[in-house]
Amino acid sequence: MGGDVQRLLEALPRPLPLPVVIPGLVIVSGLPGTGKSHFAWRLAQRAPLAVVESDAMRRALVASPTYSAEESVRLFSAIHQLIEVLLTEGIPVLLDATTLLEAHREPLYQIAQRRRAWIILAVMVAPPPVVHRRLNTRHNARNRQDSSEADWDVYERMRFSQEPISRPHYRVDTTRDIGPALDRVVREVQQNIQKAV
Ligand SMILES: Nc1ncnc2c1ncn2[C@@H]1O[C@H](COP(=O)(O)OP(=O)(O)OP(=O)(O)O)[C@@H](O)[C@H]1O
Ligand SMILES: [Mg+2]
Numbered sequence: 001m002g003g004d005v006q007r008l009l010e011a012l013p014r015p016l017p018l019p020v021v022i023p024g025l026v027i028v029s030g031l032p033g034t035g036k037s038h039f040a041w042r043l044a045q046r047a048p049l050a051v052v053e054s055d056a057m058r059r060a061l062v063a064s065p066t067y068s069a070e071e072s073v074r075l076f077s078a079i080h081q082l083i084e085v086l087l088t089e090g091i092p093v094l095l096d097a098t099t100l101l102e103a104h105r106e107p108l109y110q111i112a113q114r115r116r117a118w119i120i121l122a123v124m125v126a127p128p129p130v131v132h133r134r135l136n137t138r139h140n141a142r143n144r145q146d147s148s149e150a151d152w153d154v155y156e157r158m159r160f161s162q163e164p165i166s167r168p169h170y171r172v173d174t175t176r177d178i179g180p181a182l183d184r185v186v187r188e189v190q191q192n193i194q195k196a197v
Pocket of ligand 1 (some may be wrong): 030034055124137175178
């Protein structure tokens, strides 16, 4: 295992869930401020998932992130290897990362296929004015579960680069009660990890 992957592994929130019969990957995707990390933490409280949050992982690799293309290539190369290590150990994973482009999703699909793992996609959405309000509030109050530095400028830049997802996915409007979506994803995870091969 490379040094970067080792560092990410050590930086994962503990305890890690126990191995299951059939591990898999939940991808919680969406623009900054749409509520990925909030959804991710609520989900991880109810389903056995190791939470791989891209911003927390970035912080574990570099003390002062620059968000350069090079830094992101290094980060996601390590994240992909980390996910594969966890799946190989039988540990289901939740990836909390914007994952807006097919080019970002494709390597994840390949990892899942290689490891014979299931995959669940959940895309968080919220109207721009709500996101604007949330990102402003975040700027003033930070909390433990929030390692993102993304602001409205980042949101605006990413907004038009989002690519439609070709695969089946949950679309979660985070301005509404996220409870029913959480229930559905929890149920799907629980069914998947127990399925006979
Ligand atoms: N379902 C929700 N209802 C109300 N507020 C929410 C909800 N989800 C998130 N928020 C609030 O919106 C802000 C942004 O949410 P969150 O950090 O989960 O977004 P994110 O998608 O992880 O953003 P980033 O990509 O920058 O990490 C937070 O302050 C959070 O409290
Ligand atoms: Mg986040």
